[in-house]
Amino acid sequence: MNRYPLWKNLLLLAVVVIGLIYALPNLFSQDPAMEISGTRRAEVTADTRTRVEEILRGAGIGSKAIEHSANNRLLLRFNDSESQLRARDLLEVELGSDYSQALTLSTDVPGWLRGMGALPMYLGLDLRGGIHVLIDVDMEAAVEKALERYTDDIRSLLRTEKLRYTRVAQEGERIVVQYSSAALRDKAYDVIGNEFRELVLESADLEGDFLIHAAISRAEQAQIRKFALDQNITTLRNRVNALGVAEPIIQQQGERRIVVQLPGAQDPAKLKEMLGATATLEYRLEDTEGSVDAALAGKLPVGSKLYRTREGQPILLKKRVIVTGNQITDAASGFDQTTGQPAVIVNLDSAGGSRMRRVTTENVNKPMAVVFIETRPETTMVDGERVTRKVQVEEVISVASIREPFGRRFQTTGLDSPQEAHDLALLLRAGALAAPIDIVEERTIGPSLGQDNIDQGFRSVVIGLALVMLFMAVYYRAFGLVANMALLLNLVLIVAILSMLQATLTLPGIAGIVLTVGMAVDANVLIFERIREEKAAKKAQRLAARKRRSR
Structure with a gap:
């Protein structure tokens, strides 16, 4: 007889119902699909959807x-996958590089579940298929570049x-400054040490x-390496997002390596081109005297x-470059302390700061633009075949007036929102790789292999669950049926919690679920065996099941 209070029974029922609801989506099949995302040049709107529908309808792709x-x-x-691939090839050409x-x-x-x-x-990658790339960051080159800058x-x-x-020259891992007199050398020593x-x-x-x-001090070298690794991760993430891959994984591994996992991606050549693409930034003055028309x-x-x-919109800029993205040491989004408007705070190195101060002193109240230059692959159709070539794209991402002369540290205003300021700071930091990269490992897992892993993993869970439930039902009978029901609920709740957390399921995760199925009845076996011992001692079943009180 159930002796628990009503609220405990209702709580148990609520947990079971919620678990069933959130575990249910995992039973639905997955359709071949394609995600179309915009770039900095174009957004996905209702007009985009109409255009895509017309393109597919015209090609007879349902x-x-x-x-x-x-x-x-x-x-x-x-x-089916055939329609998916045909649509990808067609839309990649028709929509152009403005969309991914x-x-x-x-x-x-x-819809009611969603x-x-x-x-x-x-x-995960082993179940869905995709590309796994291990990248090594050349930390020595980052330190070398910093030494050249110093x-x-x-x-x-x-x-x-x-x-x-x-002379001032770089010799190995140090900089040598030579003077003809000790007095000048000592003065230079103090000046360099203070700066x-x-x-x-x-x-x-x-x-x-x-x-x-x-x-360069050891602490500064460690900071340079960390900055190079962080900036490369940000740059690679920015480039991978341009591919539009769902749930990409880009994370640090060790002190100098980056792991890139792209579930669902099946084109390693395109991935290599994207990861190795070049991008930079340039600051230029706007030509306010010339005619755009x-x-x-x-x-x-x-x-x-x-x-x-x-x-x-067309805009006329001076050819003379003030500073480039390679001279930017840091960029962060924030707010203008005077107006409260969104702003981006930029830090330059010494050479860039000196040049920026000289130019801004001569051009107060004149507009200055930030130009983003990127080399990326573009696909076109030539004689019925897809041809990919590299194109260079130049676009102005920000224009702001020079309010007063500034040097190594300044801020860019005139932005529409804090989000735009954050995105601009990201571009300024991640426009180019801080250090060269080298792909040291590459693995491609096909979707058919991923489906085989899913089928085998699901089969192992079902077989393991069936064997455990059969043993419990035969050996413990009524008690075994109760344990089986608890085991099923345990499995449902595990799946529900993983779904609610939007966790990533991998082959080791399936192995963990199989292990859980076997271990979950361990407590039941101990309890049932103790009950049998108590019953063998001529105790009633109700007393045998009762927990012995500690004396």
């Missing part, structure tokens, strides 16, 4: 459904302070030459070049 998802993407479901197409699998969960937030678990900065600093030197506190300085005299040896007609002013903004 779609199961077309949905506009909450993350501003267009999800196309197909009845990603092949994926999408579960056909009813409205409750009930979604299936994500499938060499140029020291040379510029000594020229500014009018401390004429014999670059992250450098370790040593004085040396060698055959009438008075030298300063400057080396004349430039559009082909009459460009001398020393100017025509660009386009993200919205497609």
